Amino acid sequence: MELRHLKYFLMVAEELSFVRASEKLFISQPPLSRQIKELEDEIGTRLFNRNNKRVELTEAGKYFQKEVKEILLTLESVSQRTKKVGDNLNGEFRIGYISSTFSRHISDLIKYLSEEYPFVNFRLYEVPSIKQIVALEQGKLDLGILRGPLKSPKLMSELWFQDSYAIVFNKNSIKIKTENDVGQLSNERFIFYNKSYAPSYYETLLQICSKFGFAPQIVHESNNVSSILQLVKEGLGASILPTNSIKNNIYNELDFIELKSVKLFSDVLLSSPKSENSSITKNAIQFLKNLRISTFG
Structure with missing residues (x-):
């Protein structure tokens, strides 16, 4: 069994058509059919049911597809790590972050790492937590700064800091002064x-609103903290965000009230693949943890 057999199999399994699969693989259909037949003969079972009208995976084929995908992802991750070893720290180090955590602290991290490792290219990518986890598992990111929870047997993580939540609003259109006034926002629009x-x-945001006795009227959604704050700034609604993300992006038109009574926090984690044990990763995590001690308490 060769690697090309697996790649050919996955393409046919995805397309469920030998014609389309052969076109995408840039080979003619007869050789592709022979490769799949060789694979089935070697395994000793049929992977596809096929006739003149349709191609479909057998139960064995469905199982094989799942396992082969995992094998190829692992192989890609190993290849990435091997390249880094061969580069001898002359390659790239890729850091994922979520928009709500980007601040001068991450800028300070890049400055520190660039001075420590002048021949490494450091890349920053704004990626949602869920997608960061996948990218870290696949070896496409070396370090992730994301919000918990994180459940992956392939990753290790450490708590950077716990962030409280705060209500943020346009102070020209919403007049509340203390946390006790938050219940008055039951008729306000939320972003x-x-x-x-x-x-x-x-779900945590819904839970917070419930604790203040109302269900929020959600009129806008965004996947970026800056966009949410811009909408709040324009008076289009209030929002609930991690406190530090507001402090890092405050505008004159905005005010916020930290929600201390709800006793809910967002865990900001530093995560990396368990197989990633480079000095860069260790130093980056230690640098940020030191910031946590001095900045976040």
Whole structure:
């Protein structure tokens, strides 16, 4: 069994058509059919049921597809790590972050790492937490700064800091002074983070509103903190965001009230693949943890 057999199989499994698969693989159909037949003969079972009208995976084929995908993802991750070893720290180091955590602290991290490793190209990518987890598992990111929860046997993580939540609003259109006034916002419009990008975070915001006795009227959703704050700034609604993300992006038109009574926090995590053990990763995490001690308490 060769690697090309697996790649050919996955393409046919995805397209469920030998014609379309052969076109995408840039080979003619008869050789592709022979390769799949060789693979089935070697395994000793049929992977596809096929006739003149349709191609479909057998139950064995469905299982094989799932396992082969995992094998190829692992192989890609190994290849990435091998390249880094061969580059001898002359390659790239890729850091993912979520928009609500970007601040001068991450800028300070890049400055520090660039001075420590002058021959490494450091890349920053704004990626939602869910997608960061996948990218870290696949070796496409070396370090992730994301919000919990994180459940992956392939990743290790450390708590950077716990962020409280705060209500943020346009102070010219909403007149509240203390946390006790938040219940007055039951008739106000709200701008929330996109549910599909951060489902746990979205549910926490609903829980916070419930604690103040109302269900929010959500009129806008966004997957970016800056966009949410811009909408709030324009008077299109209030929002609930992690406190530090507001402090890092405050506008003259905005005010916020930290919601201390709800006793809910957002865990900001530093995560990396368990197989990633480079000095860059260790130093980056330690640098940010030191910032946590001095800045976030």
